[in-house]
Amino acid sequence: MIDRAFIGQSFAPLTVEVEAGRLRAFARATAQRDPIYSDTAAAQAAGYRNIPAPLTFLFTLDLERDDPFYFINEMKIDLARVLHGEQAFTYGAPICAGDQVTLISSVEDIYDKKGGAMEFVILKTSAQNQLGEDLGTMTRTIVVRNPS
Amino acid sequence: MSTAVNDLTYAGVAVGDTLPPLTQRAISRTTLALFAGASGDHNPIHIDIDFAKAAGMPDVFAHGMLNMAYLGHLVTAWVPQTAVREFSTRFVAITQIHAVVTCTGRVVEKHAGNLVTLEIQAADQHGDVKLAGQALVALP
Numbered sequence: 001m002i003d004r005a006f007i008g009q010s011f012a013p014l015t016v017e018v019e020a021g022r023l024r025a026f027a028r029a030t031a032q033r034d035p036i037y038s039d040t041a042a043a044q045a046a047g048y049r050n051i052p053a054p055l056t057f058l059f060t061l062d063l064e065r066d067d068p069f070y071f072i073n074e075m076k077i078d079l080a081r082v083l084h085g086e087q088a089f090t091y092g093a094p095i096c097a098g099d100q101v102t103l104i105s106s107v108e109d110i111y112d113k114k115g116g117a118m119e120f121v122i123l124k125t126s127a128q129n130q131l132g133e134d135l136g137t138m139t140r141t142i143v144v145r146n147p148s
Numbered sequence: 149m150s151t152a153v154n155d156l157t158y159a160g161v162a163v164g165d166t167l168p169p170l171t172q173r174a175i176s177r178t179t180l181a182l183f184a185g186a187s188g189d190h191n192p193i194h195i196d197i198d199f200a201k202a203a204g205m206p207d208v209f210a211h212g213m214l215n216m217a218y219l220g221h222l223v224t225a226w227v228p229q230t231a232v233r234e235f236s237t238r239f240v241a242i243t244q245i246h247a248v249v250t251c252t253g254r255v256v257e258k259h260a261g262n263l264v265t266l267e268i269q270a271a272d273q274h275g276d277v278k279l280a281g282q283a284l285v286a287l288p
Contacts, residue, residue, distance in 0.1 A: 022186070029179070029186035030217040031172055034224065046228070055220035055235050059213055063188030079191065080203035084212040088236030094229070 002075050002110050002119055002144065010106040011071055016064045020097035023051045026060065040097070053095040058127055058138045059087070062103050071105065071123055077144055085120065086141040092134035100130040108139070119144040156227060158262040158287040167253040167266070170222045174248045175210050183214045210243035215270045215279050222251040222268060223283050233263065237281030247272040253283075262287050 020040070027037040035042040036052065043051045053061075062068075069079055095101060108122040121142045127135040173179075177195075184195050189211055192199035200208045216237055223232060243249065253268035263286055270279040 025182075025186040026217075029182040030214065030221065032221060034221075047230075052229060054217065055224065055229060055232060056213055056216050060187045060189075068188060068190065080193065080199070082191075083242075084239050086236070086238045087212070087216055088234070090234050091232055 001112070001116060001146075002077060002121065004110055006075050006107045006121075007110050008107060010104060011074070013102055013104045014062065014065055015100055015102045016061050018053055018057075018061065018095055018097050018099045018101060020051050022060075023053060023057070023097055026054065026057065030054075043096075048094060048096055050097040053097075055089060055091075056087075057095065058089065058101075058103070058125065058135070059140070061101055061127075062105065062125055062138075071107070071121075072142070075121065077121075077142075081145045081147075083143045083145065084140065085143040086139075088139045090136045090138075092136040093129065095127075095129065095135055101127050101135060102129075103127045117146055117148060119146060156287055158258070158264065161255055161258070161264055161287060163255050163258060165255045167222055167226045167268075169250055169252045170218065170225065171248065171250040172218050174246050175214070175243065177208065177245065179214070180208060180210060180245070183211055183217075187211065187213060187217075189213060205242075207245050209245060210247065212239040212243075212279070215239075215243055215249060216281075218249055219251050219268050219270055219279060219281060222253055223266065223285070226253070227285050227287070231285045231287065232283060233286055234284040235281070236283075237268075237279045239278070240280050241276060241278050243270075243272065243278045247278075249278065 024038045036046045105125040108124045112119045124139045251270045253266045256267045257265040266283045271277045
């Protein structure tokens with residue numbers, strides 16, 4: 001069982017630069033058809049300061065750590081038993097190439113179902129840019145399949 | 149194709165309206181390798197068949213966030229990204245390697261403040277739903 005004492009715990013903040021090359025690689029890897037997600041001129045023509053990060057990119061930014069599975073490992077969860085259950089985003093100011101984004105994550109809840117056979121961890125992350133603008137939040141729910 | 153291809157307005161949208169569906173190429177092992185690198189999600193269960201088998205899976209399977217990115221494309225092909233206020237999904241089922249994913253969506257509710265709720269989903273070539281989600285968008 002995951003230690004319920006982790007509920008409410010915050011993890012070390014992460015500040016990361018949004019790299020244009022990374023945004024282009026993400027656009028290619030997801031077969032993005034819209035040029036604003038890979039071409040600076042197209043992005044600026046559409047009103048953005050620079051290439052915008054797509055809707056799910058905050059998730060990628062949070063993986064830019066020495067240990068991308070930091071909260072899973074800190075809670076001593078076996079990665080092989082982890083599934084992604086739900087993912088939600090809310091949006092504030094646009095995130096664009098060149099931005100410095102600071103992410104702060106904390107454990108919202110941990111609970112179990114089916115007599116402990118499945119445990120759920122809800123991690124909420126908020127983000128700000130270098131101007132102090134609110135970039136929105138993301139909330140992920142992971143499911144841990146425990147051995148019977 | 150670019151953003152804001154249509155001139156959607158709150159008044160012009162009705163509950164039941166559908167978004168143009170978006171079908172992706174079959175998900176190959178290369179797709180997953182490239183997405184692992186680009187997204188930073190290096191969980192070996194998506195790219196290393198030995199690890200997947202040791203974890204009790206028959207094969208590697210797609211990252212949930214790859215399909216969520218596809219769902220995002222569906223939404224931002226319909227409205228500019230700056231119109232999107234909220235976007236969420238449940239990962240209903242594992243998406244197997246070689247799946248051909250089609251994303252669909254429809255307007256399910258209109259709210260005060262020019263906001264519209266979309267119900268969106270990603271399903272494979274057998275019609276099996278993999279992701280079931282919602283988006284809240286603001287229209288002019």
